[in-house]
Amino acid sequence: MTLARVSPTRGARPAVVYSTLRELIVRGQLAPGARIVEMDIAARLRVSRTPVRGALQRLQQEGYIVHSPTLRQSRPSVAPLTRDDAIELFSIVGEIEGLAARSAATLAALLREKLVTDLLAINARLERASRTKTPKHDLLYDLDEQFHRRYVDAAAGPRLRALHDAVKPQAERYERLYVSLLSRGLAPSIREHESITGAIRHGDADAAQRAVQTNWRNAAARLGAVIDTVGERGSW
Amino acid sequence: MTLARVSPTRGARPAVVYSTLRELIVRGQLAPGARIVEMDIAARLRVSRTPVRGALQRLQQEGYIVHSPTLRQSRPSVAPLTRDDAIELFSIVGEIEGLAARSAATLAALLREKLVTDLLAINARLERASRTKTPKHDLLYDLDEQFHRRYVDAAAGPRLRALHDAVKPQAERYERLYVSLLSRGLAPSIREHESITGAIRHGDADAAQRAVQTNWRNAAARLGAVIDTVGERGSW
DNA sequence: CGAAGTTAAATTGTATACAAAATTGCAGCC
DNA sequence: GGCTGCAATTTTGTATACAATTTAACTTCG
Structure with a gap:
């Protein structure tokens, strides 16, 4: 699997990261339960962690990613399908x-x-x-x-x-x-x-x-x- | 109006900023149409812009704040009541x-x-x-x-x-x-x-x-x- | 006196450096 | 052989520095 290399205009980076990741999750290329690492995504998409964080937060709020920052034992991963x-x-x-x-x-x-x-x-x-x-x-x-x-x-x-x-x-x-x-x-x-x-x-x-x-x-x-x-x- | 000074444990800052701002908006102390400035909020709550950005993004997604980053002429402000x-x-x-x-x-x-x-x-x-x-x-x-x-x-x-x-x-x-x-x-x-x-x-x-x-x-x-x-x- | 252009300030987007926390791997011990 | 504790690495949270863009203010010309 290869992620598209994005170097978009200022202001559009989080949106591009968001839709790229969402598509990967929806199509199953990012499997349910898979761990999400900010650095990896940032490196692959040639962006810094900042826009990645924005995209991840939105994905989490919409339910594609589960997270629980306060609870121990829970780092971000792709939401399971139950x-x-x-x-x-x-x-x-x-x-x-x-x-x-x-x-x-x-x-x-x-x-x-x-x-x-x-x-x-x-x-x-x-x-x-x-x-x-x-x-x-x-x-x-x-x-x-x-x-x-x-x-x-x-x-x-x-x-x-x-x-x-x-x-x-x-x-x-x-x-x-x-x-x-x-x-x-x-x-x-x-x-x-x-x-x-x-x-x-x-x-x-x-x-x-x-x-x-x-x-x-x-x-x-x-x-x-x-x-x-x-x-x-x-x-x- | 005085904002509560927060210096909470690591990991809870965005949540505190979020609920503080939401309460201000819901109770009308931050009036509909009011401009939102990241720096101001960060300064008042004694936090950096990073957790503030997280909170603002969530507030925007939920509809308390309107934003449109791509469109000109539109910076973040408290959503109107119509x-x-x-x-x-x-x-x-x-x-x-x-x-x-x-x-x-x-x-x-x-x-x-x-x-x-x-x-x-x-x-x-x-x-x-x-x-x-x-x-x-x-x-x-x-x-x-x-x-x-x-x-x-x-x-x-x-x-x-x-x-x-x-x-x-x-x-x-x-x-x-x-x-x-x-x-x-x-x-x-x-x-x-x-x-x-x-x-x-x-x-x-x-x-x-x-x-x-x-x-x-x-x-x-x-x-x-x-x-x-x-x-x-x-x-x- | 008003309008337009230009410059200065403010504000957000992005990147990165640093700190804290947690997970993992390993070593030593039972 | 398995378990516990420690250390090293990974990973996220936070702060800040920088760049780009927008907003505003001011000056100058009509």
């Missing part, structure tokens, strides 16, 4: 996106029509992609991601979007890890997407919110079952 | 606490009984406090806070609790600012607390979640009306 955490995390994502869907259902009719059209198109592509004999996992993931981001971007306020940006990528850690085993059970998810789209189309805020929450609760249950069979990563 | 932000923030708190209430409703019967007893007691005290001729605002705030924290602590997982700890105190900024005008309309809130308690008692997860979300949506509406009459702070 069944309980997955279920809690998916519930939270469901709430955040559920709230966005609620707002989406109360958008002006014109905006809402455009939104519904897009959602239908994305979901159709998702269905087509899932029907192929050897589905491309990256494509399936991207389309599901697109579907949800479409209505979040359309309706969420700045605060909710910030929360979404901070929390959602963490679900990607689980999705990427177990997607190969999940792609079979994609049919119910596509059905659930239709419920969401329908509720938004009819302007039923409560139903839209509930549909999204249901979608994520079911996804959590499906993922939980998979984790139970193949085991957790990075926690022992 | 009507739209209040409504969005309250919705988010409602989702987080709603999710906790949902879990609370599915707790084991024994734990749930104890929880319900406590909630009833807190709400009774809240009602009594609100009936007095000159209600103590701090007391009213504390009791409402206690009520919600009771079921969050009882049922939320580590992730949800972290989110709650990061988001909830920001609502306090609004509550403290406008509490004097809100305390009159406390009766409906007490009624809503009863619905929450009832749903948890009966183990109805959906109803519990809905009741909490309703409570916060109504609170947002009440607060929004107040802000409309007395104006926003720190945004111009």
